[in-house]
């Protein structure tokens with residue numbers, strides 16, 4: 001078995017897939033979570049109950065790790081992610097020099113969302129730091145698209161912002177890439193950004209909504225809405241896509257079949 005790998009956010013949507021992938025490749029994952037371990041959590045993992053924002057037990061989590069896949073995020077308070085990442089980096093430096101892999105989002109530099117502005121700042125922080133670092137930008141996860149469509153599907157008609165497309169990716173595909181980065185080790189020199197990655201298909205919201213309605217057995221009229229504003233304009237321009245790096249193998253439709261079966 002190789003050295004230990006810390007997965008921050010190892011209880012989250014992406015982090016769980018990273019932990020599974022590490023276990024499959026016979027690596028030793030460490031999960032840092034704010035909650036206590038429970039019986040559903042994977043075996044073969046070192047569990048540290050701590051908090052990146054307060055600093056509680058972060059030193060224990062980073063002890064003797066070869067790499068850190070930094071998936072932790074607080075969507076509701078994105079400013080916290082800056083403090084959390086700074087704390088993680090400072091603490092990791094005290095104990096060694098693990099390879100820090102920071103998970104970011106395709107288009108953070110072009111799409112004017114507040115959360116993206118913070119993530120872009122964290123990319124700079126990570127790349128300017130003293131740990132060997134890699135930033136991996138990823139397109140939207142299938143899970144996020146499903147959550148959006150589930151919410152929209154509760155309305156009498158399903159609104160679809162005209163001209164917006166997604167290239168959503170399965171977290172298992174994203175996790176495979178992240179663990180490949182762990183295995184490869186930090187790039188020579190100062191490290192940097194890995195090529196962006198995305199799912200296998202670029203699809204309109206309309207297409208995704210039709211697939212969702214069919215899989216969920218729901219009937220709704222899909223209504224194209226011309227949404228104004230800079231944010232949606234940036235999505236319409238395709239800054240959230242990376243069609244040349246379509247590394248995903250699982251389509252949204254395939255993901256849906258599994259996700260909806262599980263939720264029944």
Ligand SMILES: NC(=O)c1ccc[n+]([C@@H]2O[C@H](COP(=O)([O-])OP(=O)(O)OC[C@H]3O[C@@H](n4cnc5c(N)ncnc54)[C@H](OP(=O)(O)O)[C@@H]3O)[C@@H](O)[C@H]2O)c1
Nearest residue numbers: 009011012013014033034051052053072073139140141144
């Ligand atoms: N969603 C997408 O479509 C998408 C696309 C591309 C990239 N990303 C990026 O991928 C990463 C993972 O996203 P996700 O959707 O998997 O997130 P998620 O499901 O919301 O999970 C967030 C994780 O962060 C942990 N966390 C939050 N605050 C923490 C703190 N103070 N200390 C320790 N752990 C903390 C949570 O752990 P506990 O609650 O157990 O403490 C949880 O495991 C993020 O950086 C996100 O920006 C997301």
